[in-house]
Amino acid sequence: xxxxxxxxxxxxxxxxxxxxxxxxxxxxxxxxxxxxxxxxxxxxxxxxxxxxxxxxxxxxxxxxxxxxxxxxxxxxxxxxxxxxxxxxxxxxxxxxxxxxxxxxxxxxxxxxxxxxxxxxxxxxxxxxxxxxxxxxxxxxxxxxxxxxxxxxxxxxxxxxxxxxxxxxxxxxxxxxxxxxxxxxxxxxxxxxxxxxxxxxxxxxxxxxxxxxxxxxxxxxxxxxxxxxxxxxxxxxxxxxxxxxxxxxxxxxxxxxxxxxxxxxxxxxxxxxxxxxxxxxxxxxxxxxxxxxxxxxxxxxxxxxxxxxxxxxxxxxxxxxxxxxxxxxxxxxxxxxxxxxxxxxxxxxxxxxxxxxxxxxxxxxxxxxxxxxxxxxxxxxxxxxxxxxxxxxxxxxxxxxxxxxxxxxxxxxxxxxxxxxxxxxxxxxxxxxxxxxxxxxxxxxxxxxxxxxxxxxxxxxxxxxxxxxxxxxxxxxxxxxxxxxxxxxxxxxxxxxxxxxxxxxxxxxxxxxxxxxxxxxxxxxxxxxxxxxxxxxxxxxxxxxxxxxxxxxxxxxxxxxxxxxxxxxxxxxxxxxxxxxxxxxxxxxxxxxxxxxxxxxxxxxxxxxxxxxxxxxxxxxxxxxxxxxxxxxxxxxxxxxxxxxxxxxxxxxxxxxxxxxxxxxxxxxxxxxxxxxxxxxxxxxxxxxxxxx
Numbered sequence: 292x293x294x295x296x297x298x299x300x301x302x303x304x305x306x307x308x309x310x311x312x313x314x315x316x317x318x319x320x321x322x323x324x325x326x327x328x329x330x331x332x333x334x335x336x337x338x339x340x341x342x343x344x345x346x347x348x349x350x351x352x353x354x355x356x357x358x359x360x361x362x363x364x365x366x367x368x369x370x371x372x373x374x375x376x377x378x379x380x381x382x383x384x385x386x387x388x389x390x391x392x393x394x395x396x397x398x399x400x401x402x403x404x405x406x407x408x409x410x411x412x413x414x415x416x417x418x419x420x421x422x423x424x425x426x427x428x429x430x431x432x433x434x435x436x437x438x439x440x441x442x443x444x445x446x447x448x449x450x451x452x453x454x455x456x457x458x459x460x461x462x463x464x465x466x467x468x469x470x471x472x473x474x475x476x477x478x479x480x481x482x483x484x485x486x487x488x489x490x491x492x493x494x495x496x497x498x499x500x501x502x503x504x505x506x507x508x509x510x511x512x513x514x515x516x517x518x519x520x521x522x523x524x525x526x527x528x529x530x531x532x533x534x535x536x537x538x539x540x541x542x543x544x545x546x547x548x549x550x551x552x553x554x555x556x557x558x559x560x561x562x563x564x565x566x567x568x569x570x571x572x573x574x575x576x577x578x579x580x581x582x583x584x585x586x587x588x589x590x591x592x593x594x595x596x597x598x599x600x601x602x603x604x605x606x607x608x609x610x611x612x613x614x615x616x617x618x619x620x621x622x623x624x625x626x627x628x629x630x631x632x633x634x635x636x637x638x639x640x641x642x643x644x645x646x647x648x649x650x651x652x653x654x655x656x657x658x659x660x661x662x663x664x665x666x667x668x669x670x671x672x673x674x675x676x677x678x679x680x681x682x683x684x685x686x687x688x689x690x691x692x693x694x695x696x697x698x699x700x701x702x703x704x705x706x707x708x709x710x711x712x713x714x715x716x717x718x719x720x721x722x723x724x725x726x727x728x729x730x731x732x733x734x735x736x737x738x739x740x741x742x743x744x745x746x747x748x749x750x751x752x753x754x755x756x757x758x759x760x761x762x763x764x765x766x767x768x769x770x771x772x773x774x775x776x777x778x779x780x781x782x783x784x785x786x787x788x789x790x791x792x793x794x795x796x797x798x799x800x801x802x803x804x805x806x807x808x809x810x811x812x813x814x815x816x817x818x819x820x821x822x823x824x825x826x827x828x829x830x831x832x833x834x835x836x837x838x839x840x841x842x843x844x845x846x847x848x849x850x851x852x853x854x855x856x857x858x859x860x861x862x863x864x865x866x867x868x869x870x871x872x873x874x875x876x877x878x879x880x881x882x883x884x885x886x887x888x889x890x891x892x893x894x895x896x897x898x899x900x901x902x903x904x905x906x907x908x909x910x911x912x913x914x915x916x917x918x919x920x921x922x923x924x925x926x927x928x929x930x931x932x933x934x935x936x937x938x939x940x941x942x943x944x945x946x947x948x949x950x951x952x953x954x955x956x957x958x959x960x961x962x963x964x965x966x967x968x969x970x971x972x973x974x975x976x977x978x979x980x981x982x983x
Contacts, residue, residue, distance in 0.1 A: 300580070303464035305383065308339040309577040309588075311350030311509070311536035312560035314421065316363035323652060323682045327597055328355070328562045329366045334595045334648070335561060335576055336374040339412060342578055345383055345463065347412065350536030350558065351419025351475055351509030354432045359422075364435070371441040377411035383463035392459045395429075395447045396437055408440045415459070417446035419509045419536060420475040446472030446507065451480060453489035458504075460495060466582055469495060471530075472507040475537070481510060482518040485525040492527050503581050504529055509536035512557065523548050523555060532556065532579075532586060540569035543577050543590050556588060563599050566656040566686065571601050594646055597682060598653035600635040604628070607663035615664035624665065625673060631657055632687065636680060652682040662692045755810060758782070758822060771830045778826035785822070 300306065313332050318324045339347050354363065381403045393399040403410035416433055418424065424431040429449060436442040448454050454476075458469040471492060473481075484490050495502055511520035512535050526533060530553040532545065541559030548555060558577055563570045574596045578589040606613070606624060613623040632655055639653040655677070661667055667690040678684045758778060765774040786806060795805045 301464075301582075302382070303466050303582055305461070305463050305466055305468060305579075305581040306342060306344045307579040307581070308335070308342065308344045308347045309350070309534055309556070309558055309579055310335050310347070310561060311534070311558045312352040312419065312539060312562075313349070314352055314355040314560060314562050314564055315367050316359045317355040317562055317564055319360065319363060324597065327595075327650065329370070330595045331561050331593060332367070333370050334593060336370055338576065338578075338591055340374045343379070344412065344578070345381075347414045348470075348505075348507065348534065348579075349414065349416035350507050350534050351417050352421045352536065352560075353416060353419070354422040355564070357422060357425060357431070359432050364432070368436070368439065368441060371414065371436070375412045375414060375441060376409055378409065379411035381410070381413065383461050385459065386462055386467075387458065387460035391457050392445055393437075393443065395449075396434075396444065398438070398440075401443050402437075402440045405440055410440070413443060414441065415443045415445060415470065415472075417472040417507050417509055417536070418444070418474040423475050445470070446474045448474070448476070452484075454481075454484055454491070456490070456492045458493065458495075460502075467498075467502050468581060469502045469504045470507070471504065473509070475509045478511050478515075478519045478521060481521060482525075485521070490525075494529065499529075501584075503584055503586070504531045505534070505581075506530050506532070507534045507536065512538045524550055526551060526553070528552055531584065534558070539564065541572045541575050543575045543588070545586075545588055554586075561593055561596065563597060563654060566599070566601065566654065566683070566689075568601055571599050594648040595650070597650045598639045598642060599656075600639060600653060601656040601658070602631060602635060603658045603660065604631060605660040605662070606665045607660075615666075621666065621668050624659075624661075625668060628657055628659060628673070628688065629676070632677065636677075650682070652680065654683050655681045655687050656683075656689060657687060658689045658691055660691050660693065762826060765827055765830070771827060773830035774827055777829040778822065781822055781826050781829065 313328060313335070315328045315332060317328050319326075319328075336347070353367070356363070359367075385401055385404075389400045389404075393401075398405065401413060402408055403413050418431050418433050422432045424434070424447070433442055433444045437444040445459055446456075448456075454473070456471050456473060458471045461468045461470060476484075481490075506526065508521070508526075512523075514520045523533070528551040530551070533553060533555045535555055535557045538557050539560040540557070542557040543559065545554035545556045547553075556577060559572065559574065560570070561574055561576065574593045575590045576593060578591055580587045580589070604627075606627075609627070612627060613620050617623070635655050635657075636653070639655075643649045643651070643653075659667075670688045670690070671685070674684045674687045677687060681687060759775070762774045762778040765771040786809060789809050790802065790805060793805055795801050
């Protein structure tokens with residue numbers, strides 16, 4: 292097959308006029324541009340009649356609106372009846388089963404074979420995304436034209452799971468064309484069909500290599516997202532030419548795909564529907580000649596398309612003309628913009644001379660980058676100067692400003708490193724001391740290594756995405772303000788208990804491996820749902836306990852959840868409590884949830900802050916420091932199901948803390964007296980979990 296050279300017009304040569312994206316009815320109510328689409332459509336059909344083409348092939352989006360107005364439908368049918376009906380004979384025949392090709396129609400045959408119609412120039416068309424079938428009956432505007440006998444609508448599919456494309460087989464002399472087509476389908480759905488091998492293109496059984504395979508598609512060609520386009524490599528390699536609709540930039544010259552070995556032509560739209568650089572390319576339609584396996588595509592420029600000029604200017608690139616610090620800089624910028632617009636208007640006037648079919652008023656767009664301290668001015672007042680000279684006076688100017696590049700990479704969450712380092716510094720010294728106490732044989736990690744986890748790849752180490760998502764949903768929808776915190780606490784406890792039962796080697800690498808294994812084992816399981824239920828129940832219990840407490844709540848029996856210290860607490864100063872009392876004093880409270888348990892700097896509970904509490908010395912593990920009060924009190928009387936225990940002593944001595952097997956905790960050491968350890972540990976745990 293070749294795409295170059297002239298092919299003589301004879302009884303073996305197909306002549307096909309190709310156009311896409313006509314968008315009839317675009318801005319039909321605009322006083323200046325309202326008739327642009329109708330005039331250009333008339334020009335296209337006139338070219339087809341003058342060149343005596345065998346048929347017209349449209350690539351979708353014949354109409355701009357899914358439900359075109361009566362004016363639009365009337366103009367369309369008027370033009371088609373004017374050019375498509377007549378006495379000129381049709382010199383090619385259809386060989387395929389028309390009942391399959393046009394199965395969606397009540398008249399399943401090509402219109403030129405209808406004995407009640409006198410068609411001299413058939414039109415074959417697929418639907419686009421603007422005029423696609425909708426409603427319970429799956430009808431579109433092209434179906435109305437098909438029912439009227441003006442258009443042969445092909446390439447339809449009702450299935451959303453798989454797609455079987457049966458070609459329309461045409462023959463003229465010795466030349467045979469297999470015409471394939473796909474009407475517009477949501478790109479993600481069609482992409483998924485191709486990936487799952489659910490798209491089948493049928494081929495003629497006899498003489499497969501003698502057919503010229505022409506394929507019409509109306510989808511995204513340029514990549515707008517991971518699956519929001521159709522790669523050319525998805526199409527079968529037996530195709531010869533692909534007519535690509537939907538893309539408005541005119542790239543009508545056939546381009547060879549070196550991987551699939553077919554050619555792709557992108558005619559582009561015949562009307563300007565957006566003031567973007569792609570629309571500024573000269574508009575063309577194509578006259579395709581096919582003889583045997585050879586083809587030739589002739590570009591035909593459209594004369595009735597409204598001129599469009601677009602230019603970009605950056606104000607900061609002209610320091611010799613103005614700067615943000617200068618007085619009256621806005622007036623200077625306006626004069627500069629007016630000069631650029633005048634230049635484009637002069638160029639439009641020069642190109643329009645000698646072409647009476649071109650509309651008088653052009654489309655002008657000046658995109659002004661005002662980055663660097665400049666300010667935008669009133670565009671409506673400025674554009675009033677060109678009301679009688681341009682077709683789009685309301686949107687001549689478009690101000691843009693490029694934002695400064697951000698540190699975060701696209702696709703990754705933005706992390707406030709300053710905030711992390713600030714809060715991380717609070718727990719870093721304690722974590723280092725804890726590391727030395729628990730793992731004396733290991734070298735002390737360097738600070739930069741300890742912070743690398745917080746500032747590296749942001750991944751959840753303990754928490755699961757599903758659990759956190761549901762906890763956030765409870766927080767937002769049901770206002771369970773403690774749901775997230777309780778979920779974190781509960782999963783921390785389970786992870787610590789899991790590490791003890793597994794008797795993990797005391798290295799961070801081994802611990803990380805076990806934690807990751809534990810996290811993966813419970814992901815998307817019933818255990819994860821149970822964790823969430825437990826966290827929600829804790830949050831509700833916490834909310835209930837936040838109500839005013841009774842006077843008899845201030846006793847030692849209810850303080851079992853408090854963290855005991857090595858010595859008696861000093862009497863609290865005679866300070867009258869505030870209202871609902873303390874649920875554990877903030878800062879140096881003995882416990883986060885100790886109801887009314889006053890400490891040295893804590894607030895008294897319900898005006899009875901003179902009471903002082905003392906507690907005996909008890910041995911606590913790091914796990915206990917994270918347990919909720921209800922669990923710690925209930926577990927105090929239960930035998931431990933495991934034989935290992937980790938204890939921490941935050942003192943100045945360098946005594947080693949054992950990490951190994953023991954029938955009982957033989958090395959009993961006192962719990963840290965500094966009651967802020969718990970909050971620091973929790974802050975550190977949250978930072979580690981979120982930024983490991």
